[in-house]
Each structure stands twice: as C-alpha cells, then as structure tokens.
Amino acid sequence: MKILGLTISFLLLFTSCKETKKETFDLNSFPKEWVRLTDKEGKLVVYNSCDAGNLLLTISNNRDHFELLLHGQQEDYDFEILETTLLNDTIFLKAKWKGSNEKQDFKFFWANKVKGLGRFITTYSSGFTADNLFVTGDKQTKFEKFNQPCRECWGEECDEIEKDIEKKDKPIEAIKEVFEDYVQNQESTDSQDNKDLMINSLKLLDKVTEPNELEILINVWMYYDPTDFPSRDLVINVLQKNRSESIQAIKIRINNKKEWETDDTAPYSELNYLLKQLESKNAL
Numbered sequence: 001m002k003i004l005g006l007t008i009s010f011l012l013l014f015t016s017c018k019e020t021k022k023e024t025f026d027l028n029s030f031p032k033e034w035v036r037l038t039d040k041e042g043k044l045v046v047y048n049s050c051d052a053g054n055l056l057l058t059i060s061n062n063r064d065h066f067e068l069l070l071h072g073q074q075e076d077y078d079f080e081i082l083e084t085t086l087l088n089d090t091i092f093l094k095a096k097w098k099g100s101n102e103k104q105d106f107k108f109f110w111a112n113k114v115k116g117l118g119r120f121i122t123t124y125s126s127g128f129t130a131d132n133l134f135v136t137g138d139k140q141t142k143f144e145k146f147n148q149p150c151r152e153c154w155g156e157e158c159d160e161i162e163k164d165i166e167k168k169d170k171p172i173e174a175i176k177e178v179f180e181d182y183v184q185n186q187e188s189t190d191s192q193d194n195k196d197l198m199i200n201s202l203k204l205l206d207k208v209t210e211p212n213e214l215e216i217l218i219n220v221w222m223y224y225d226p227t228d229f230p231s232r233d234l235v236i237n238v239l240q241k242n243r244s245e246s247i248q249a250i251k252i253r254i255n256n257k258k259e260w261e262t263d264d265t266a267p268y269s270e271l272n273y274l275l276k277q278l279e280s281k282n283a284l
Contacts, residue, residue, distance in 0.1 A: 033137030171201035214249035
C-alpha cells in the first residue's frame, strides 16, 4: 500500500508538472492585425485622438521569424519575436527591439475570443506597464469609431466649442434643446443655426430605442414646424429605422394625451396616421 501511495503521488506530481509546462505556439494560426479599444463612458470604442491617433498592433512573418509592430500613433515601435510559447491560456512572446539586443517581452490572453477581444501586456525598461485591450482587425467594425476633434481655444471660447461638440456627440440632446427653445418661444420661425442643427442632428441619429428619446422625436414630429422645414420627413426616417420601438412609443404617446390636446385636433389627431404609416407593410 505504501508503494502504491508513492506511485500515485509521483504520477500526480508528474501530471501537474506536465500541465504547467510551456508549449511552443505557432503564430501562423494567430490573428495578425489588432486595433486598440478604449473605454469611453463605459462603452468600448475605437478611439482616435486628435494628436496621437490610435494604437495598432501588427504581427508579420519576415522569412525566418515573426515581427511585432506597434504603430498608428506618433512613434512606431518595432520588435523581432524570438520565441512564442503557450502556458494554459496565456501566450508569451519573447522579443527584442529591432536593430538592438534589448529584450522586450509580451504576454497575451483572450478576453473574449468569439468577439475577437484580446489583451496584450508588456513592461518597458522604464518600469511602465502597458496593458491594452485590442480587437482583431476584421471585427473592429463591431465597435463605434470615435474621432476626437482637433481644436485650439482659450477660456470662454473653449466652453462654447465644448457645447457644440457635445451636441454633435449626442444629437438627441441637441434636438431636445432646439425643440424646447422653439416651443417656449411659440413662434412659427426659428433661426437658421437652429434649423441646421436640427437637420444635422436628425441625420446623425441611427439607433434610437430609449422610450424617452423616442418621445422627443414624436413631439418634434408633432410640434416643431418652422415654415418650409421638413421636420416630419426627417423624423419619420429615424422612426422607420427603429420601427418596432417607434410603434410602441407612438401608442404610449397616444395614451398619454396632454391636457391641451384633443382627439379631433391636429397634431395630436395625426398620431394615428403616423402609427399607420409605421405599421404598414410597405413602411421602410
């Protein structure tokens, strides 16, 4: 029994050592193009900053060895990969700076292989550790691209620019602001700047599914009517892109009639017409 126990212990130790042994990894089966993702307000985006662009990572096969290139920003970092191994779920890349003997090692693991998300980590000689989340080049279109505007300004001028940029980044907020100013003034005209902002913001809208945002659009369809302004056509284009959610939002709006609205008076009475348009089989 004692001998049997020792044998089992040896086998367990041998198996454990075998499982933790690094294995050679073939980079030929590994994605070659990577784009860094940035967390912006809790959402992963492809973020291109004005002055530095975005970090890209490319692995290429140069005859008898692989190379790793960090580029897309102000400086390119070029490395020659000396050895690639796999341990459990982590890939280790032993490398050196191209044209130098200075070592620079990387490690990689999948964050979500189905979505093409992976994390590259390396520590530079300065002590700085770069830990970046990337997406494979073929799946980067699944993530929104954000281009940081380039500008130079000082003081109050910056504040105004920031407001304009925020409106462009959040078109529904711009639409809400223009609409509320318009109905508050109770006029049949609006400034050309406001009309241009309304047009551009409506054109920027694509996916709108939040009930409160859809209600804003429905109210714009009803009440934003400067002379010769195509507000209804522009709003319908957005609603049709989000048809099922829009139909539900219109039904809710019909059931929540304002105190000044009546069943036989426009524009409230026209909501049923709008609903039929979206429910029609021919609606786009």
